[in-house]
Amino acid sequence: MLSKSLIIFIGVGIVSALAFGIFLLDVKNTDQLIFVEGNSVSIVTEKIDFKKGEEMKLQIINSGTTPLVFSDASYGLKITGLSGILMYSPIAAQVVSELEPGDEIIFSWDQIKNDGNPVLEGLYKITVNGVDKEGNIVERSTTVTIWK
16 A cells, blocks of 8 residues: 555646646747737747757747837847846847838847857747837747757
8 A cells, every 4th residue: 555645745746747737838839920910029930949059040020010119239139048047138239120010130049148158958938029109018939949
């Protein structure tokens, strides 16, 4: 007969595995390009799983019907770990940038953090944010995985 504590530990393990699986389904958003009426920005990568050290091409697309304004030439691009710690943000000139509907800009990232060190394997969140002409914040994020 199994002890009571073993049954409790197995039960907790099953419940936590289910909760973590549901969390990863929500985080691992693969719908990268969605055109909508109104304000929208999209981030498109050629794939969602990358090898460590592989260059990533990131397309930022105005997928809405209104122009979007960005505070600098980085177009609000930030790459963070899932914990929210900033790993990479392009160093850009402080000029106001604008994307008309359907326009796109391409960045590439060599998986090097802002401090010059390579990133580790894991899940990373890529976020872009800007504002429309009325001052509403328009933001989109996607996740990618870096493997060995």
